Amino acid sequence: METKCGRQKIDKLKCKLNIPGIGVESKGKSGGLALLWNKEIFVDLISFSHNHIDAQTLEDCGLHDVPFSGYPFTWANNRVRPHTVRKRLDRACTNLSWNTRWPRTRVEPLDRIYSDHAPISVWKNHPRLRAPNLTFKPRRFEDMWIKSKDCEQAVKDTWNESIQKLETATDFGERLEGCKLGLLKWSKKEFGDTRKRIEPRKLNGNNGESGLVDRRRPEYDIFFTQKLHSKKTNQIERIQDEVGQWCEDSTLVQGVIQCYFHTIFSSAKPTKEDLEEVINVVPSRVSPEMNQQLLEKFIAEEVTLALHQMFPFKSPGPDGMPPHFYQRFWHIVGFHCDVVALVLRVSSVTYSFMLNRSQFGFVQPERVIRHPFSPYLFILCPEAFSCLLQAKENKAEIRGVRVARNAPPVSHLLFADDTLIFCQATNEAMRSLTLGVWIDSIPDKYLGLPYFIGRNKRDLFSFVRNRVWQCISGWKEKFLLQVGKEILIKSIIQSIPSYCMNCFRLPNSLLNELEGLAANFFWNDAEKKKIHWISWGKMCRSKRDGGMGFRKLQAFNHALLAKQGWRIIMNPDHLIFRILKARYFPKGDFLSAKSGYNPSYSWRSLLEARFIIKAGSRWRVRDGSNIRVWKDPWLPRPTTFLQIMPPSLFLPDLRVSNLLDKDNRCWNSELVEGIFCLEDSNLIKSISVSNLAIPDFWVWHFNKNGKFSIKSASHIATKLPWGKSRLYLREHNVVATKPSSFPREVQWQAPINGAVKINFDAAISNKGCGVGVIMRDWKGQCIGWCTNLYPGVKDPEHGEALAARSAVEFAANIHGSYALLKEIALL
Numbered sequence: 001m002e003t004k005c006g007r008q009k010i011d012k013l014k015c016k017l018n019i020p021g022i023g024v025e026s027k028g029k030s031g032g033l034a035l036l037w038n039k040e041i042f043v044d045l046i047s048f049s050h051n052h053i054d055a056q057t058l059e060d061c062g063l064h065d066v067p068f069s070g071y072p073f074t075w076a077n078n079r080v081r082p083h084t085v086r087k088r089l090d091r092a093c094t095n096l097s098w099n100t101r102w103p104r105t106r107v108e109p110l111d112r113i114y115s116d117h118a119p120i121s122v123w124k125n126h127p128r129l130r131a132p133n134l135t136f137k138p139r140r141f142e143d144m145w146i147k148s149k150d151c152e153q154a155v156k157d158t159w160n161e162s163i164q165k166l167e168t169a170t171d172f173g174e175r176l177e178g179c180k181l182g183l184l185k186w187s188k189k190e191f192g193d194t195r196k197r198i199e200p201r202k203l204n205g206n207n208g209e210s211g212l213v214d215r216r217r218p219e220y221d222i223f224f225t226q227k228l229h230s231k232k233t234n235q236i237e238r239i240q241d242e243v244g245q246w247c248e249d250s251t252l253v254q255g256v257i258q259c260y261f262h263t264i265f266s267s268a269k270p271t272k273e274d275l276e277e278v279i280n281v282v283p284s285r286v287s288p289e290m291n292q293q294l295l296e297k298f299i300a301e302e303v304t305l306a307l308h309q310m311f312p313f314k315s316p317g318p319d320g321m322p323p324h325f326y327q328r329f330w331h332i333v334g335f336h337c338d339v340v341a342l343v344l345r346v347s348s349v350t351y352s353f354m355l356n357r358s359q360f361g362f363v364q365p366e367r368v369i370r371h372p373f374s375p376y377l378f379i380l381c382p383e384a385f386s387c388l389l390q391a392k393e394n395k396a397e398i399r400g401v402r403v404a405r406n407a408p409p410v411s412h413l414l415f416a417d418d419t420l421i422f423c424q425a426t427n428e429a430m431r432s433l434t435l436g437v438w439i440d441s442i443p444d445k446y447l448g449l450p451y452f453i454g455r456n457k458r459d460l461f462s463f464v465r466n467r468v469w470q471c472i473s474g475w476k477e478k479f480l481l482q483v484g485k486e487i488l489i490k491s492i493i494q495s496i497p498s499y500c501m502n503c504f505r506l507p508n509s510l511l512n513e514l515e516g517l518a519a520n521f522f523w524n525d526a527e528k529k530k531i532h533w534i535s536w537g538k539m540c541r542s543k544r545d546g547g548m549g550f551r552k553l554q555a556f557n558h559a560l561l562a563k564q565g566w567r568i569i570m571n572p573d574h575l576i577f578r579i580l581k582a583r584y585f586p587k588g589d590f591l592s593a594k595s596g597y598n599p600s601y602s603w604r605s606l607l608e609a610r611f612i613i614k615a616g617s618r619w620r621v622r623d624g625s626n627i628r629v630w631k632d633p634w635l636p637r638p639t640t641f642l643q644i645m646p647p648s649l650f651l652p653d654l655r656v657s658n659l660l661d662k663d664n665r666c667w668n669s670e671l672v673e674g675i676f677c678l679e680d681s682n683l684i685k686s687i688s689v690s691n692l693a694i695p696d697f698w699v700w701h702f703n704k705n706g707k708f709s710i711k712s713a714s715h716i717a718t719k720l721p722w723g724k725s726r727l728y729l730r731e732h733n734v735v736a737t738k739p740s741s742f743p744r745e746v747q748w749q750a751p752i753n754g755a756v757k758i759n760f761d762a763a764i765s766n767k768g769c770g771v772g773v774i775m776r777d778w779k780g781q782c783i784g785w786c787t788n789l790y791p792g793v794k795d796p797e798h799g800e801a802l803a804a805r806s807a808v809e810f811a812a813n814i815h816g817s818y819a820l821l822k823e824i825a826l827l
Helices: 007-017 055-061 096-101 143-147 151-165 172-191 194-210 218-233 250-264 272-281 288-295 300-308 323-333 337-344 371-394 427-432 462-475 482-491 508-523 553-570 575-584 601-608 610-616 669-675 678-685 710-717 724-732 796-811
Strands: 021-023 034-036 106-109 120-123 351-355 358-363 412-415 418-421 617-620 697-700 755-764 768-777 782-791 818-823
Touching: 007 021, 007 034, 143 151, 143 172, 143 323, 151 172, 151 323, 172 323, 250 351, 250 358, 272 371, 300 323, 371 412, 371 418, 462 482, 462 508, 482 508, 508 553, 553 575, 553 601, 553 610, 553 697, 553 710, 601 610, 610 617, 610 710, 669 678, 678 782, 755 796, 768 796, 782 796
Parallel strands: 755 818
Antiparallel strands: 021 034, 106 120, 351 358, 412 418, 617 697, 755 768, 768 782
16 A cells, blocks of 8 residues: 555554564655555565566456546646646556456546545446447458369359349449358358367467367467457547547447548639649649550550559458459459449549448548549649749748758758648748648657757657567567567567668667667567577677677668768759758768768768768769869779879879770770879779760669668678678689589570570689670671770679670671670579
8 A cells, every 4th residue: 555654654553553564665745655464474575666566467467457438537736737747546457357258347537525536436338338349350352262273163153143143334343242252151161160260279289179279278368368459459449529529439439530531521612713823833744745655545464464563462452352363363353344434434432431340431532533543642732732832932922941051942841741831930921821720839759750859869769669668578478489589570679760760870878778678589588587698799690600680770770871871972952962061061072071060960970870881982983074083982992992002292183084095985004004003003994984975973882783772881880791701702713603513514595597696704813804705697607706805803793794895885886687695604
């Protein structure tokens, strides 16, 4: 009991009553827990403190909180505002047997009389709650049905039977419903009642062939508790209406839902002048050629191709038929041409609602467009709204906000389904932005991220830790093997903080705590703690190196931030780049920028991850006009990408374009060998030069396509770019990294009559890379050949690319013939 007394007073009470007990020191006028017992009773006191909670007691005893109904608080400090404090201190708990017998149990507080606490009453059957709806979960098409040989015949029979009952071509939905009902009857005859057969096997495993469940087993209590909890969490018991009143009656809940969506989809009856104003400011995006393609008639092959591109069992429709049903039985249930014509003429649809597994009501929207373009409604409306705001800004009716003197003005930003508007606080601007929206306070978070970041960042991002802890706490009750725990850690636990990591650098203490939670979940059991046999750092290694492949969260956070920095470099025309450039580096670039005056936490987070970009990015040589030889990274030599020899004092401003022979579009060998050492000159001459005068651009060195990747960036952050064994194989093999002990015999296949075939290959040695190209006709006779030598090239994939380029240039000299290019590779 809570006595609100100090420990000394409780000890005096024990002496007067001459009974044993224990008391906890109070904090002011709260606390002071006391436990007294008779001498005949033996009590073993384990521990006590001010921070003890009853979570472990509820878990051990199998108790659950009873839902509240009515006023949510049971205690108040009886003070006048703004010093009023209200809390819910009293509650009721029930076990599994009670919840099974009285599932509609509720707790309702009573009126407070001469006390700061309100008594609570427990209702076994709350009068405001109706009996639960006994509708069953909608049955859907099962994948197991296809494994039966009689499934296709059953679809044919049920579909033909529904056609005979419904002869009109517009009743496709009713035909489909009849087909589904027929398949359900066929499934019960073919497979029996699968749901009743599955649940015993979930509990008894392989020994559950008898189909009987021992309700005395603890596994049954855990299974039934989880099932009962999932049913409660997946139901809507009450809802708040527009006035702010809570509706608990199911009829009222349905009315609030239907009224809400009816208001959203009701038309505001715009005038012709309003529509013309919007159309005049929206630029034309569809060209005549694009419009002609849109107006072309589709063919059956296009519909079939689009249907087979869908995932088979993802997002089944409200009719219960997934895409796999149509993919497998399209030849039976395919649309008739008349049905397609009727569907395309539908200008609006009707929406119904699912509440606690029961369907009710319908709403016919008025704010719609013709059926084929209806999915783009939420894209067209923000685009038109953005054009209206831009037109107001061009007329100087509203003015955007600038973060710096030379920064572009920002009048509005679109995030998902939200629109942020920035303008000056003047009456004229507010009249121009009369939108009929309500005023609300600034929330603490927006799109899951905090608005304002102070000094205590660990407490600010503690919601990430709480989400991870909630997931782990729910999994502790399940019997999981370490394989299942590994999947949960990789797919859920380590993906929860990734959203925040994209924008902010999370504190190392928080990341270490998240890794500790994951390690405890992996090694510990549901009953007790166990020894961690391997450190988490070793488990974060790849499985090839003896680890488990878990992410090192600090390196992963740096990699995600580096990706944002890479986007800033690659997209100089984007709004975020122009704003950051005007604010932090108006006279430089991102790689050389400094933190600046009063920087934001997101900008400091980007600067912390900039070392990854410097360690993995370099210039790709094209015309060489933008690359400084002595300062910019441009050589394919990780991780500096610079030359070995020191910069020349006589040529401090040398550009790569000065090293190129512009007439022949190749390197000036004499100039390169005269300036650089032998190793640098060979490496420079191994870089391919484009035949076209295109500008230089940045590439990511550790990816074949030159694009940034999170995986390679994480390896850079953890100083493990790749395994030493793979490097050894790449340096000591000619082309393939995995040579075969018994190479297969190469057989040349002739092309079609009248065509020629070009084969090309590359070979790498210590001197460089040699490529060969040979051309033969359909009879196998040699028409021509060529060879090229590229010193300094030691990468097999680079050599193959040079061989393919030589083959294309060789084939460009052929006129009037069809050339087929084929690579020769012995793997």
